[in-house]
Amino acid sequence: MQITLRIRRFNPEKDKKSYWGEYTLDKVDSTDRVLDLLHRVKWEQDGTLAFRRSCAHGVCGSDGMRINGVNRLACKMLVNKLGEGEHIKIQIEPMLGLRVIKDLIVDMEPFFEHYRQVMPYYVNDAPLPENGRERLQSPEDRERFDDTTKCILCACCTTSCPSFWANGVYVGPAAIVQAHRFIFDSRDQAADERLKILSEADGVWRCRTVFNCTNACPRDIEVTRAIGEVKMAIRQGAKRE
Amino acid sequence: MQTHEFEAIIVGGGGAGLMAALYASRQVKTAVISKLYPTRSHTGTAQGGIGAALGNLDEDHPEWHAFDTVKGGDYLTDQNAALVLAEEAVSAVIELEHLGLPFDRTPDGRISQRRFGGHTSNFGGQPVRRACHAADRTGHMILQTLYQQCIKNNVKFFDEYHVVDVIRVGDQVAGVIAVNLDSGELHIFHSKAVLFATGGWGRVWEITSNAHSLTGDGNSIVYRRGVPMQDMEFFQFHPTGIYRLGILITEGVRGEGGILLNDRGERFMERYAPKIKDLASRDVVSRAIHLEIQAGRGIKGKNYVYLDVTPETVNRYLAEAGETRRVTREDIESKLPDILDFCRTYLGVDPVKEPMPIQPTAHYGMGGIPTDLDGLVVLDEKNTPLSGLYAAGECACVSVHGANRLGTNSLTDLIVFGRRAGKHMAEYCKSAAVTPLPNNPAEEIEAELERIRTANGKTKPYQIRNEMQQIMMKHVSVFRTADGIQEAINVLHHLQDQYHHDLMIDDRGKRFNSDMFEAWELGSLLDLAEVTAVSALARQESRGAHSREDFSKRDDEKWLVHTLAYREADGSIRLAHNKPVDLSLAAKDEKFKPKERVY
Ligand SMILES: Cc1cc2nc3c(=O)[nH]c(=O)nc-3n(C[C@H](O)[C@H](O)[C@H](O)COP(=O)(O)OP(=O)(O)OC[C@H]3O[C@@H](n4cnc5c(N)ncnc54)[C@H](O)[C@@H]3O)c2cc1C
Ligand code: FES
Numbered sequence: 146m147q148i149t150l151r152i153r154r155f156n157p158e159k160d161k162k163s164y165w166g167e168y169t170l171d172k173v174d175s176t177d178r179v180l181d182l183l184h185r186v187k188w189e190q191d192g193t194l195a196f197r198r199s200c201a202h203g204v205c206g207s208d209g210m211r212i213n214g215v216n217r218l219a220c221k222m223l224v225n226k227l228g229e230g231e232h233i234k235i236q237i238e239p240m241l242g243l244r245v246i247k248d249l250i251v252d253m254e255p256f257f258e259h260y261r262q263v264m265p266y267y268v269n270d271a272p273l274p275e276n277g278r279e280r281l282q283s284p285e286d287r288e289r290f291d292d293t294t295k296c297i298l299c300a301c302c303t304t305s306c307p308s309f310w311a312n313g314v315y316v317g318p319a320a321i322v323q324a325h326r327f328i329f330d331s332r333d334q335a336a337d338e339r340l341k342i343l344s345e346a347d348g349v350w351r352c353r354t355v356f357n358c359t360n361a362c363p364r365d366i367e368v369t370r371a372i373g374e375v376k377m378a379i380r381q382g383a384k385r386e
Numbered sequence: 387m388q389t390h391e392f393e394a395i396i397v398g399g400g401g402a403g404l405m406a407a408l409y410a411s412r413q414v415k416t417a418v419i420s421k422l423y424p425t426r427s428h429t430g431t432a433q434g435g436i437g438a439a440l441g442n443l444d445e446d447h448p449e450w451h452a453f454d455t456v457k458g459g460d461y462l463t464d465q466n467a468a469l470v471l472a473e474e475a476v477s478a479v480i481e482l483e484h485l486g487l488p489f490d491r492t493p494d495g496r497i498s499q500r501r502f503g504g505h506t507s508n509f510g511g512q513p514v515r516r517a518c519h520a521a522d523r524t525g526h527m528i529l530q531t532l533y534q535q536c537i538k539n540n541v542k543f544f545d546e547y548h549v550v551d552v553i554r555v556g557d558q559v560a561g562v563i564a565v566n567l568d569s570g571e572l573h574i575f576h577s578k579a580v581l582f583a584t585g586g587w588g589r590v591w592e593i594t595s596n597a598h599s600l601t602g603d604g605n606s607i608v609y610r611r612g613v614p615m616q617d618m619e620f621f622q623f624h625p626t627g628i629y630r631l632g633i634l635i636t637e638g639v640r641g642e643g644g645i646l647l648n649d650r651g652e653r654f655m656e657r658y659a660p661k662i663k664d665l666a667s668r669d670v671v672s673r674a675i676h677l678e679i680q681a682g683r684g685i686k687g688k689n690y691v692y693l694d695v696t697p698e699t700v701n702r703y704l705a706e707a708g709e710t711r712r713v714t715r716e717d718i719e720s721k722l723p724d725i726l727d728f729c730r731t732y733l734g735v736d737p738v739k740e741p742m743p744i745q746p747t748a749h750y751g752m753g754g755i756p757t758d759l760d761g762l763v764v765l766d767e768k769n770t771p772l773s774g775l776y777a778a779g780e781c782a783c784v785s786v787h788g789a790n791r792l793g794t795n796s797l798t799d800l801i802v803f804g805r806r807a808g809k810h811m812a813e814y815c816k817s818a819a820v821t822p823l824p825n826n827p828a829e830e831i832e833a834e835l836e837r838i839r840t841a842n843g844k845t846k847p848y849q850i851r852n853e854m855q856q857i858m859m860k861h862v863s864v865f866r867t868a869d870g871i872q873e874a875i876n877v878l879h880h881l882q883d884q885y886h887h888d889l890m891i892d893d894r895g896k897r898f899n900s901d902m903f904e905a906w907e908l909g910s911l912l913d914l915a916e917v918t919a920v921s922a923l924a925r926q927e928s929r930g931a932h933s934r935e936d937f938s939k940r941d942d943e944k945w946l947v948h949t950l951a952y953r954e955a956d957g958s959i960r961l962a963h964n965k966p967v968d969l970s971l972a973a974k975d976e977k978f979k980p981k982e983r984v985y
Binding site: 156157158159176178187188189191192193195196197198199200201202203204205206207221223246247248250253257261264265266267268269273277278279280281282283284287290291294295297298327330332333365 | 892
């Protein structure tokens with residue numbers, strides 16, 4: 146089949162404003178990934194096209210972008226999911242809410258800054274088991290936070306969130322997902338500190354339960370639900386005090 | 387040009403680099419430089435598990451693990467390294483748990499383990515549950531956990547900095563040179579020690595499980611500065627890649643009971659490995675698949691076979707084997723969620739209902755930068771060190787995987803040897819003096835990058851890369867012959883010529899010039915492809931992943947030695963076959979003596 150790609154282009158060394166580039170590709174397979182199409186444009190037509198990618202199968206989180214208006218990983222989006230017939234058009238833009246550096250590459254630093262804000266690491270200062278072995282955890286306790294361990298920090302959720310677009314100081318869904326992963330880990334000891342951080346003005350209360358994040362997550366994490374659980378934990382914590 | 391001063395520089399933010407960083411940064415001023423954000427590293431794609439003889443579900447011992455590693459490596463494994471790996475694996479996995487890694491759990495709360503190819507009890511007996519896992523995203527959990535701990539410990543990162551050269555002053559190392567991808571500016575990192583942890587080079591081949599970024603940069607950088615490449619002819623083809631895409635389907639699928647079937651519906655592994663069948667070592671299974679396909683028994687006569695993990699099939703074979711265990715659809719869903727997702731997304735195939743089409747896929751480099759047991763890079767068969775230079779992880783060759791790596795042993799390698807290298811490097815930095823920078827250390831590499839950026843020939847990098855990948859797939863993959871390899875070498879020479887004299891680059895800019903960096907990475911791949919082919923041509927025997935149709939037997943008399951490939955001043959390759967394999971376990975115990983490998 147034939148595909149027309151409309152790609153939002155911007156070269157900081159040349160362009161004052163971004164513009165749409167149009168590229169036509171023939172002999173596209175319906176099972177090709179959008180990433181394959183971007184590679185074909187870059188390799189066969191215009192080497193200046195810039196985008197991030199690495200694993201090409203949806204696990205490294207490099208290639209989040211807006212495809213036909215929704216955030217997706219280019220390597221996990223197949224052409225057959227974007228239309229039928231002999232000719233389709235696909236529109237590709239950088240993720241919203243982060244500064245565009247070049248073409249589809251956005252500045253990830255603010256995103257990682259929010260990530261670092263929520264203490265995204267395991268804390269347990271209790272003495273280690275004397276037998277030198279692992280700490281124990283029941284399969285049920287392990288299951289409790291399984292969903293949020295899947296996050297690959299692609300930023301698809303955060304950059305699909307209207308609250309984040311409105312105000313970039315909001316920590317955003319991805320950071321809350323990371324906090325959730327530890328708050329509900331029975332072995333971790335810093336839940337209260339994280340809940341305190343997330344209860345502040347830039348924390349969970351900026352979430353308006355729009356569900357864009359859940360729809361955007363390429364790992365099928367129930368992001369909105371995780372945020373809801375954190376909100377609930379904050380409320381209960383407040384009651385406890 | 388900006389110059390940064392550190393004591394220890396770590397190049398690469400995958401499992402090996404981050405583990406080393408955690409240890410080194412506790413003692414000396416350390417920075418991690420990575421061309422990708424660390425969490426994008428390929429360690430995150432590792433699926434099945436990390437091997438350690440915890441004995442949580444079956445009786446197990448490090449000596450058994452060491453034995454399997456030596457046998458799996460077809461006796462090219464250095465036995466002292468295998469013992470270190472197996473013994474320290476246990477504390478390494480426990481340490482990961484203590485750092486927060488969310489392993490799956492047994493009913494009594496301990497780390498859960500599963501079966502994996504080539505891992506057996508009692509020196510080659512029945513399959514043993516040794517692979518510690520977190521669903522089928524163990525590597526993701528390792529990478530995340532280590533990165534999180536680095537954040538906790540304020541490790542200094544230079545993300546999206548591409549290292550392009552190492553500064554070598556005689557037999558000392560003085561730092562590296564890197565490009566900030568965003569600005570395009572060169573930076574000098576002046577340091578006492580440098581550790582390369584840049585991962586693999588699977589992008590040499592057409593069908594591969596490896597990320598686009600796995601281009602062997604660390605290997606080619608040190609190779610160009612006089613460090614030999616060891617055992618490069620041994621590159622593993624994993625038996626089960628998704629047909630045409632190469633995306634990996636973990637051996638964990640077979641560990642959970644999945645079966646390989648040919649077009650006639652035969653469980654063909656029964657013929658190739660009567661004892662452990664589908665769970666034989668990877669080289670054995672990849673060859674079996676290849677032979678089935680050659681004999682016309684690929685599915686519909688094409689070049690793939692089926693991997694079947696539907697509960698009906700698995701249970702039928704479990705019953706046939708007299709096992710009482712049965713699996714349900716839910717078991718498969720909960721243990722292999724990512725695999726199901728890959729197949730559903732990319733193939734439209736639902737593995738709990740139908741079999742998956744698979745073919746061998748280029749996967750893992752057993753060879754690499756030669757190091758000693760502390761990760762210190764060595765320059766020759768006498769283990770002469772290059773002071774201050776370290777390597778760990780897939781880019782290194784300790785050599786613990788010999789001629790064929792066992793599944794789950796790479797993740798173990800990252801943690802065990804990453805930790806050893808990090809510690810050793812920190813100790814070294816505490817006593818070593820700073821080597822002054824030479825004048826203009828970036829001169830050469832700056833000129834080379836400039837050549838690429840302004841190249842206006844006629845051949846685009848992807849054309850050269852495609853040709854290289856195809857010829858390597860055709861002639862330097864699962865089976866090899868002298869004629870085939872020679873043809874590959876001829877083509878590679880032609881491609882190198884094009885690369886140096888007829889390259890065409892579109893992007894003349896500085897910022898995020900991925901056109902230029904893809905081309906630079908291609909230069910690295912071409913170097914490593916040639917070293918692989920030349921090393922493969924010289925080794926006239928079949929051992930592990932190196933299978934010569936014209937020399938089909940293993941030849942211990944002549945070839946129980948490591949290969950060292952040196953780059954000569956004119957760019958040609960000189961081989962040495964004088965580095966002995968460590969046989970220290972065999973000296974004490976008959977069982978470790980090289981013998982025929984049957985599964
Ligand atoms: C799909 C798949 C599944 C696997 N499953 C398993 C498994 O279940 N068990 C197992 O034991 N092994 C498994 N392996 C093998 C194992 O995952 C890898 O060998 C291992 O993760 C490599 O880790 P590393 O730290 O050496 O390198 P990587 O994780 O690849 O990291 C390399 C790092 O180097 C950086 N880098 C590279 N070049 C440069 C440069 N020029 N400048 C700056 N930085 C650079 C990159 O940014 C990256 O951070 C699997 C491999 C694959 C491909
Ligand atoms: S390239 Fe890794 S997630 Fe798409």
